[in-house]
Amino acid sequence: MKIYLDNAATTRPNVDAVQRAFSALGDDYFNPSALYLEGVVMHNAIRSARKTLLEAVADPFLYDLIFTSGGTEADNHALFGLCRRGNVIISQGEHAAVYESAMELKRRGADVRLAPLRADGSVDPEKLLALVDDRTSLVSVVHVNNETGAVNDIEALSSQVKERNEHTLFHSDGVQAYGKIAFRLPRSVDAYSISAHKIGGAKGTGALIRKKNIRLLPYLFGGGQEGGMRSGTENVFGILCFAYAAEPKFVSLAREGARLSALRELLWQSLNCDVFRRISPEDGSPYILAVAADGLRGEILQRLMAERGVLVGTGSACSSRHPFSRVVAACGLEERFLHGVLRFSFSTETTQEEVMAAAAAANDAASELISRTGR
Amino acid sequence: MEKVIIIRYAEIHLKGKNRGYFERVFAVNLERALKGIRHELHRTSGRYLIAAFDEGRTEEILSKIARVFGVHSYSLGYLTGGELDEIYDACLLVAPRRGTFKVESHRAYKNYPLTSMQISAEIGARLLQAFPLKVDVHSPEHTVYVDVRTAHEALVFCSFEPGPGGMPVDTSGKGLLLLSGGIDSPVAGYMMAKRGMSVELLHFHSYPYTNDGAKEKVKELAALLAAYSISPVLTTINVAHIQEAIHSKCAPELNVTLLRRFMVRLAERVAKRKGAQCLITGESLGQVASQTIEGITSSNAVATLPILRPLIGFDKDEIILHAKKMGTFDISIQPFEDCCTVFLPDFPAIKPKLSFVEEEEGKLDVEALLQEAMESEETFTL
Structure with a gap:
């Protein structure tokens, strides 16, 4: 699954x-x-x-x-x-x-x-x-x-x-x-x-x-x-x-918040920091980690991750009308990161194994894309 | 008296000894369009009649007929006996209830006791008594048509709906349409099908650089084109590896030019296997950088089959108008990139020199790339 x-x-x-x-x-x-x-x-x-x-x-x-x-x-x-x-x-x-x-x-x-x-x-x-x-x-x-x-x-x-x-x-x-x-x-x-x-x-x-x-x-x-x-x-x-x-x-709000905060940090630490930059603040919602890949397209990374069995969100779709997310652009992110936004978001069902596998899939997908396109 | 749909065909009458063949194919196409709806198809001289049809589905039948190539025009009317009283009874059903009108009569059966003029005059006089109508023989609002076919058969109708024209599909060979998902290629396919060509579909995608939404859009287009007798079978090929190879080894301004040469070669392989005798593209001269005469020269140089470009002399506006009429426009403009911009050069070559193109292509293992792409082939029946 x-x-x-x-x-x-x-x-x-x-x-x-x-x-x-x-x-x-x-x-x-x-x-x-x-x-x-x-x-x-x-x-x-x-x-x-x-x-x-x-x-x-x-x-x-x-x-x-x-x-x-x-x-x-x-x-x-x-x-x-x-x-x-x-x-x-x-x-x-x-x-x-x-x-x-x-x-x-x-x-x-x-x-x-x-x-x-x-x-x-x-x-x-x-x-x-x-x-x-x-x-x-x-x-x-x-x-x-x-x-x-x-x-x-x-x-x-x-x-x-x-x-x-x-x-x-x-x-x-x-x-x-x-x-x-x-x-x-x-x-x-x-x-x-x-x-x-x-x-x-x-x-x-x-x-x-x-x-x-x-x-x-x-x-x-x-x-x-x-x-x-x-x-x-x-x-x-x-x-x-x-x-x-x-x-x-x-009922489980506080407990889940603490658990997912830890998973969010674990995910961030497991991502390749040469490629990904963190957008989400540490004091933000424990349920969301948004990152941006340097010079890569989030939409393509998303598909390569889906091939590896991991479904994540992107900042935007590859469309000429909305080349990148209005919100992320308003955060002042540099142009070369703008197209590369990935959003990991969690639920009560999310486990540590899943988070580790997702980080591996993201890193793999990024390496594959870099090697295939020379970035 | 029986309700019928009268179908007249276009251009087939120009054919001499092959006429029987064209008429047979036309009848097969009509039957295919009306499959699943109760009806009988009869051929009379120069016309087809649809009789004994499911009257509750009349609108559906008419809209299907309106998309069969070879149909010049069609009318909803009545088949009656040859007696004048019977003809008049049918006229009562189709005639307008008010306004100006005239009656126009024809006699294929020349031994009929009345001349055409006499039939028109007699029916017209009776209609004038029945309804508050006025005669205007020059520019009437309505025309009642009486067509005496034999001593015992006449057709009566009041409207002429234009059909799509053209030739029956399957009478002009087979072509392979390069369907991109944009506005132009569906129109190009329509034009060739209209000339009687049986059209097969090929789509190039670039997964993971293009998304599934783009592919779904092409499937949706293909499903719509099937209503115009275009093949409901869609072949797709992934050219991502070819794009990557070109991107890494060749001059960036030739990206698109080189990719098109690969597409032509791949399309020929598919075409030959499907028995298609030509490729069809939606190119229009000068529309984009790769559709210049130099760009076309460079793609033609690797083709052995003819490449038909029915839109070559059309403006974008004209193509859009046509796409809207066909119903493909709204699908085509859905915002999925059909060819993701990852590999697009900043300045594509507008006038690529063939010698330079060939030199740059020489850096690639063309055959290996083609074989790899062919392995990605998928087929969808819509």
Whole structure:
């Protein structure tokens, strides 16, 4: 079987969670909005899942949680539903779901400002704060950068933003942080996006956690589900599976963090340092190690590694339209490293043997490519 | 009275004693296109009729006919008896309900009691009584056609849909199309199939420098081309080792020129095995550095089969227009590099001198590289 180290793209679903949620696709198929007992049971199951997912990171008196079709929808809902007149600030390290939403706001006439990054992919707090003024309606900063694993201190950032402008709303994309790094949502964060399939849930489910007292515009109109914010019959299976998958992640959060940090460092130390340069910071997410190969193409390395049975992510695809990753370029990486980005990302299932084999495969692939092309 | 599709063919009437052969192949192609749909195919003089077909699938049948080369035009209409009353009943079904019209009649059966003009006048008069129509014989909005074939048979229809024209596929030999995944080569294949050539497909990839997405894209193109009677069998060959050898030993500006000579040689080996008599490429003069007359000269120098380049005089815009019509454009522009840029020189030679090309190629063990590449051959049936 192949060694899978592309868990930031998606993780293998947690079998136990899938099995427990499976009845929602079978005998318990009832519509949670139905008024007969069977419907009410489903409604209660969703309420319990909502509670589990919300309480893991936030105070349920201050926040509620809107189920969505995934992280992308949650990000879209936050940007389009929270932005008001004035300007919007995002970091250059945002996932495409936030970045492209902001670009669409810009096309519609909004003043969109981009906060620059530091070399590890985290946002530069001073430069971000310098962009905030009395007309800033929304700031969105990714919690864990999905390409480099750099962690932004959203607690400090959001409170500093509010010191500058108390009316500014603060959103964070927490897709790569939820269930992976320890934190509680501080009061200064108004909205937070999460996704199920990055932590062992099923694809097609996510959520937007938002502070109760802020005004958010509905995203889908219809039957009034999710407090009228996101109409549509609930994805009961996906929602239950999300909660069942999240539970063990929070139980083992600290232990897994320490274990994977060690594996991440082991992987880095096992890579050929003549070829690879590290992008991910040491204090970043233990789940991601991004490196860049000198003068080689990440996409080709990825294929050569796949031949050796190891699946990893790249910074970009070999395409003339997007020759390299927008985010990595914003980290200020030199041109000759830009095309060579590889992203190793881990899960609870990742073992030391796998990490060692992945390092060997990466080194072999790099040697092969160098010898075949003369670089 | 029976609903029928009338199919007229293009150019076959130009053929003399070979006409029977062309008509037989055309009928086979029509049958192949309609495989799996209930129908009967009848030949009448100069026309084919599709009768007793599954009327619920009429649109599907028409769209398939619209892609069979050799079809000049087709019409949905009725086959009726020869009596004027029967003809009129069919006219009632196809005639417009309002606007201007005329009736145009033909008699293949010259002993019919009425002349063409009399048939038109009689049917026209009756239609005028039936519907709020006006006659306009010069530029009518609608034309009702009556075609008396024999004493007992007439065809009635109201529309002419143009077919793709051309010759029946399989009547003009066999060619091997070098299908790159770009916009041009599918169009080149279409053009040759339209002239009746049976077209086989060959794709060069450069794994690991090109990705599986690029290969999937070519498969998708090939599957679409099959709707135009192009072979659904795709052969692929990996030229990565050849690119590496050229890159390490030869002048960088000749990278593409040399690779094309290898591609021609490989294609000939595949062509000969498949019984193809020529190679087909999507080259258009001057479009890129390697498609200059000097570039073409250098690839032709290693060819023994003719290389047909049906797009040679086309502008990119014209090719794109054609690709859009065929439906291949949207697939071709998917952003997978068909030839990864790893080996692209900064300045490719625009006018490579054949003597220099041959000298640089002399640094390589051509035969060994060709054999190695041939071993990477794969075949996909789509």
